[in-house]
Amino acid sequence: SYELTQPPSVSVSPGQTARITCSADALPKQYAYWYQQKPGQAPVLVIYKDSERPSGIPERFSGSSSGTTVTLTISGVQAEDEADYYCQSADSSGTYFWVFGGGTKLTVL
Amino acid sequence: EVQLVESGGGLVQPGGSLRLSCAASGFTFSSYDMHWVRQATGKGLEWVSAIGTAGDTYYPGSVKGRFTISRENAKNSLYLQMNSLRAGDTAVYYCARGDSSGWYWGQGTLVTVSS
Numbered sequence: 001s002y003e004l005t006q007p008p009s010v011s012v013s014p015g016q017t018a019r020i021t022c023s024a025d026a027l028p029k030q031y032a033y034w035y036q037q038k039p040g041q042a043p044v045l046v047i048y049k050d051s052e053r054p055s056g057i058p059e060r061f062s063g064s065s066s067g068t069t070v071t072l073t074i075s076g077v078q079a080e081d082e083a084d085y086y087c088q089s090a091d092s093s094g095t096y097f098w099v100f101g102g103g104t105k106l107t108v109l
Numbered sequence: 110e111v112q113l114v115e116s117g118g119g120l121v122q123p124g125g126s127l128r129l130s131c132a133a134s135g136f137t138f139s140s141y142d143m144h145w146v147r148q149a150t151g152k153g154l155e156w157v158s159a160i161g162t163a164g165d166t167y168y169p170g171s172v173k174g175r176f177t178i179s180r181e182n183a184k185n186s187l188y189l190q191m192n193s194l195r196a197g198d199t200a201v202y203y204c205a206r207g208d209s210s211g212w213y214w215g216q217g218t219l220v221t222v223s224s
Binding site: 031033035041042043044045048049052054086088096097098099100101102103 | 144146153154155156159167169203209210211212213214215216217
């Protein structure tokens, strides 16, 4: 089955840059999306189509893609950015199937 | 303003059934694919089902044959009929609007399968 692999946790100090990776063989063929989820809340889209930022999302959030890995970068991390982050993509084998990474807990020290 | 409001969650015994609803507003409901996604407590997100604008439906193996997604465009509503429920189906169920610009999510409804 298709899987997206994320690190379970990332920790940074306020003002530093956080990078969260998501890896899968099929990522070069399908766009990736990133969602932020704070405790007790629904996920919120922060990056779409690998690197596009929705309106209303701060400029410190950016996305990039290289080979089988996509990366969510948060520059100048703020305390309010502490959350779980999930990558999402679609199966590229011809089967209609959406998959999420296991999630990365971003801790702001 | 886009709004998705789920309802219908609750406590159900193993083997039982439940029907979830999602009321949509603030956008042209009939023009979007719609999805259900679930999240068990302390766990990650799991895609559960999708329905296209033409009514085509899709499921992962974990729920295929037990869950049925449907939509009623005239009522701007999405549904999820869940049968033969198991303890492992216990989760918050979210409905989501999807397109190539990403998904927009409702606040979710809790389904607990327990005797």
